[in-house]
Each structure stands twice: as C-alpha cells, then as structure tokens.
Amino acid sequence: MTGIQLGGIKVGPVIGAATDPNFVPAGAPIGQIGSDPGDPDDPWSAAAPPGGVIVQTPGPSAGPNATGTLRVPVPKNVPTGPRRVAIQAGHWKSDETPDELRRLIPQTGAEWEGVTEVEINLDVAQRIGVILNSKGIVVDILPTTIPVGYVADAFVALHADSDGVGVNSGFKMAHGARRGPYEDALLNDIKDSFGAATRLEYDGTHITSAMRGYFAFNWSRYQHALAAHTPAVILEMGYLSNDDDRALMLDKPDVLASAIADGVLKFLNDTPRSKIFGQDLVVPAFPSRPSRQSPSP
Ligand SMILES: [Zn+2]
Numbered sequence: 408m409t410g411i412q413l414g415g416i417k418v419g420p421v422i423g424a425a426t427d428p429n430f431v432p433a434g435a436p437i438g439q440i441g442s443d444p445g446d447p448d449d450p451w452s453a454a455a456p457p458g459g460v461i462v463q464t465p466g467p468s469a470g471p472n473a474t475g476t477l478r479v480p481v482p483k484n485v486p487t488g489p490r491r492v493a494i495q496a497g498h499w500k501s502d503e504t505p506d507e508l509r510r511l512i513p514q515t516g517a518e519w520e521g522v523t524e525v526e527i528n529l530d531v532a533q534r535i536g537v538i539l540n541s542k543g544i545v546v547d548i549l550p551t552t553i554p555v556g557y558v559a560d561a562f563v564a565l566h567a568d569s570d571g572v573g574v575n576s577g578f579k580m581a582h583g584a585r586r587g588p589y590e591d592a593l594l595n596d597i598k599d600s601f602g603a604a605t606r607l608e609y610d611g612t613h614i615t616s617a618m619r620g621y622f623a624f625n626w627s628r629y630q631h632a633l634a635a636h637t638p639a640v641i642l643e644m645g646y647l648s649n650d651d652d653r654a655l656m657l658d659k660p661d662v663l664a665s666a667i668a669d670g671v672l673k674f675l676n677d678t679p680r681s682k683i684f685g686q687d688l689v690v691p692a693f694p695s696r697p698s699r700q701s702p703s704p
Contacts, residue, residue: 429462431455433556434630437462437477439693441627443620444584453693456626456635457556458482462692474695477585479626479635479688482558490675491559492539493547493637494667495623496529497566500550507629508622511551517569519647527656528565531644534664535563535671542672553623555630560680561593561671562639564623567656569648570613576652577610578602579643583624585690589638589678596677597642597670604666605655607645618643627693635688638674642667 441453465473498516516524582590645652
C-alpha cells in the first residue's frame, strides 16, 4: 500500500495501525463494493474512513465465500473532558453540503399544511441542547453536513416523516451496520423514554433502508460521516402528515426534547467513554471489487 502518498499518513516507528501492511489511508479505495442490503441498486466503491482502515482478508482455509473483515482503529480525536453529544437537525442547511453529499441538496424534508420538518427538527434539537448543557454535557447541533470523521459519545439525527396521505402515526428508529456495538443500547434507551413520554406508537413496520443506510452512518462511502465508533441513531419523531402527531410536535416540543435527552442521559450513564472507544472495531468486509484484483504495485 502506498499510504504515504495517498493520505499523508506518517508511518513512524510507533507500532500502530498505520504500520500494518494492510492499512488503507483515509479516502483511498479498499477494493470492495459497498451496498445496503435493502438497496442493492445503489452500490458504491468503499473507501477508507478518515482514520484509515485495515483490510483483513480471509485465510486460505476460510472458504470461497468468505469476505474477510475491516478493522477500524480507535479514533485519534476521542474527546476528553465532558461527555459530548451531537444532535443533528435533519435537512437543516441541506443546500450547504459538500460535493460528495450533493445528492442531498434537493432533499429538503417533509412538509404538510405549511409546516416543514426542518423547523421542527431544529426546534427540538436546540431544546435538547439546552437540557443536556444544563447537565454538563457538550452538545453540537449539527446541520446536514457531518464534520469529517465526527467523534462523540452519542449522535442522534432528528427527522419527521410524511406518508403523503395522513394515515400513518408513530415514531421510528434505526441505526447503521458495520458500526460500534453500543447502538442498540442507544436506540432502546431513546425508544423507551420517547415512547413513554409522547405515548406515540413505535412504528416498526415502516423503517426504511434509507434510515438504516443513513448517509451519516456510512463511513465507507462518505468522508463527511460519523466515525464508526460514534454510537449513532436516527429518530423519525412522528408523521407531520398525521394531525395528532403534527400537533404533538408543534405544541409540545419540550416533551419530545426532554424524552430524547432522558434517553441519551441513560445511555451515557450506562456506557462510559472508555468502553465506547476502548478498542478497534472489527466489522465484516464488503464483497471485493472484481475488476481490481491485481496486487498493489
Ligand atoms: Zn427527514
């Protein structure tokens, strides 16, 4: 691997990820095709995330269908001091995305009877920020664009939905694949507190591949994505298109915000930073890219 040229990574005398012969530096292709299980028609050329990745190919005894693993090193910029949480206001400033995310520019979010999703997302996000700040937690309110390789103790993307006809009601949640092991816990903590406080039903039947494959989770496709270690979920808080859901989101944003904050606080209490960032992540590789099987120069 020509790591020095591609990523400016310094390969020093220290034993570490960058000295591994299979280390691929930030942004360089890893010779694999990424795809979401629910959306196989939209594959991408998987690339190393900002901290690089180690491609571990299966041994000869692993069988013809084995694809190996990817080892994602612990981020170098793990925060110190207070816990740090990001709340993303879905679709906020979607027109300011970088080139790699330009397909998101026209995705301005749901709208119903003059109410836009983004105004609700931003309002609730800011209220969550106030609550968490009062508990000594540092909060980043993020727009559509995620800082490159963003690292935090938790990330929640806020959205509101529309079914186009006004029938569906309830909230939905998802997290990505090939990420850290604490995302189920974050999801369940928020799901419990949000469901109890809002009395909305959990709409498990309409969770989409677009939620599971949310761009912010997708570190093998975008540099402007969350570090794989950052525990991350997306929350569709309700349906703008439903009269009751919309009234709740418009009239009781503090109820939503404190419920989400409670879930985040429970997660942080149960999950120390030393566990979240304690070790490299090992996740399944993607299928290899057939046309690029030639060995490295
Ligand atoms: Zn949305």
